[in-house]
Amino acid sequence: MGQYGEVFFIPAFDEDYNRLILLFADSEGKILYKTEQLETNSTERGKMVQPNQSISAVSFQDLNGDGLMDIVLITSCVNEEGSYAGKMYKVGDVLFQSKEGTGFYRDYRISDKINRFSMNKSIELIVSFVRDGNSTEFLYTASTLDELQADGLRIISEQCYFRNFEKLGRLQVVPGVYSIADYDVFMIYLVNEQGNIVWSLQPMGEYDNLYALKGINCRDIDGDGLKDIVVLARYSYEGSGHELIVKSDYSIYYQRTGGFSADTEIKGSYPVNDEDTMEELVEKARAYWGWKSEK
Numbered sequence: 001m002g003q004y005g006e007v008f009f010i011p012a013f014d015e016d017y018n019r020l021i022l023l024f025a026d027s028e029g030k031i032l033y034k035t036e037q038l039e040t041n042s043t044e045r046g047k048m049v050q051p052n053q054s055i056s057a058v059s060f061q062d063l064n065g066d067g068l069m070d071i072v073l074i075t076s077c078v079n080e081e082g083s084y085a086g087k088m089y090k091v092g093d094v095l096f097q098s099k100e101g102t103g104f105y106r107d108y109r110i111s112d113k114i115n116r117f118s119m120n121k122s123i124e125l126i127v128s129f130v131r132d133g134n135s136t137e138f139l140y141t142a143s144t145l146d147e148l149q150a151d152g153l154r155i156i157s158e159q160c161y162f163r164n165f166e167k168l169g170r171l172q173v174v175p176g177v178y179s180i181a182d183y184d185v186f187m188i189y190l191v192n193e194q195g196n197i198v199w200s201l202q203p204m205g206e207y208d209n210l211y212a213l214k215g216i217n218c219r220d221i222d223g224d225g226l227k228d229i230v231v232l233a234r235y236s237y238e239g240s241g242h243e244l245i246v247k248s249d250y251s252i253y254y255q256r257t258g259g260f261s262a263d264t265e266i267k268g269s270y271p272v273n274d275e276d277t278m279e280e281l282v283e284k285a286r287a288y289w290g291w292k293s294e295k
Contacts, residue, residue, distance in 0.1 A: 002068065002101010004032050009071075011055055018052040020075065022095075033103050039093040039111040040075040051077040056090055059123045063131045068097040071104065072123050072130075089206055092120030094130055113137060121183060121208045122238070128181035139178055139187050145195045153178050153187075156213055163218045165190070166226050167257055171198055173218065173229070177210055186210035188231065199259050203251035207235035211246050215278035222289045226255040230285065232278050248274045250281055 001007045001024060010023040021036040040052055056074040063070045073093045079085050092114040095104035110130060114120050117136045119129045128134045138151040149155070153176040162172050172191045177184040188201040204210060211234040221228040232250045239245045250272055252263035270284045283293065 001032070002097060004101070007032060009058075009060075011058070013052065017048050018050045019048070020050075020052055020055075022071075022073075035095070035104060037106060038073070038095075039106070039108075039115065040073075040077065040091045043077055043091055044079075051079045053078050053088070057123050059127075061127070061131075063094060063127065064096055066097075066099065068099070068101065070097055071095040072126050074120060074123065074126070087206070090120045091115060092126050094126065118185070119180075122181065124181040125183060134180050136178060136180060136185055139185065140200070143197055145172075145174060145189065145191045145197065148176065148189065148197075151178075159213060159216050163227060165218075165255055167255055168198060168259075173216060175213060175216060183208060184210045186213070186233070186235075188216070188229075201229065201231070201251070201253055201260065203231040203233065204235060205249075205251075206237075207247075207249070208237040209235065211236045214248070217278050217282055219282065221252060221282070221285050222254055223286075223291065224254075228255055229253040229260065230278065230282055232272070232276070232281055234274070248272050248276065252285060 004026065007024045007026060010025060012021050012023060014021070019036060019041050020038055021034060023031055024033040025031050041050055043050055053076045056076045059072040060069050061072070062068060071094070073095065075091050076088055077091055078088050093106065093111050095106055097104055114126055114129065117140060119125050119136055138147065142148045142151065156175045156177065159175045160173065162170055164170050170193060174189040174191050177186050186204040188203065189197050190199040192198050214232040214234065217230040218227045220226060221230065230250065230252050234246055234248050236244055236246045252266060253260040254263065266285055266288050269288065272281060287293065
């Protein structure tokens with residue numbers, strides 16, 4: 001570490017407030033530098049108590065080309081309340097070593113983009129963004145299909161088609177993936193005949209990677225006469241023991257005036273497994289809303 005030479009990296013949690021502090025000590029245990037100015041300590045803005053649970057990953061490497069060792073940090077967090085209560089998610093951060101070699105600093109703009117655009121899944125993903133300049137930001141900010149393709153979105157052509165959505169008109173359903181650091185980030189866009197993006201869907205949620213898209217179905221699910229969208233896929237993510245887990249999951253989006261609303265009810269009643277088909281899933285979802293079986 002700069003003028004201090006080799007130091008010991010010591011992360012520690014405050015048990016009362018779940019706040020993380022990073023300590024740097026010499027071989028005799030003397031603390032040379034410490035900081036708690038971390039993104040993970042600001043997850044709950046304006047609060048002392050934070051949802052930190054553990055450190056998921058940490059890496060030391062030069063990210064900005066100045067020859068000094070920087071820190072890539074990922075923590076695992078769980079909120080105790082709110083719509084996301086009980087679900088684990090990751091918070092990514094980067095600490096750049098100062099030119100004087102006496103400490104570290106953060107660029108909040110970089111940390112914001114890492115987490116806002118879901119580039120916090122792994123060390124490799126953060127490095128690909130910060131060091132190599134790759135980014136998922138365009139997936140959320142592009143306004144046309146041409147922009148998406150120009151920036152690297154790969155369309156899944158076998159599931160790409162036009163449908164008439166009663167409130168929104170004739171739209172092309174465009175599923176696609178963007179590959180970054182060995183991850184396939186999955187999105188679905190609804191595009192009008194002029195090539196403009198009317199709506200976007202993020203069925204991958206907090207999963208790390210699209211493993212396989214099993215199908216997209218557009219039909220009325222909740223009985224209001226409007227076409228809804230059902231997405232069935234297999235996703236992969238890192239387990240608590242850092243093992244790779246592959247899981248089937250689905251999302252349902254209900255057509256509403258001016259857009260789509262994600263289902264928050266059915267998934268609690270009807271989980272899926274790897275053997276379930278789109279036909280079976282649609283049948284269950286429609287039955288939930290009172291439709292009679294078509295079999």
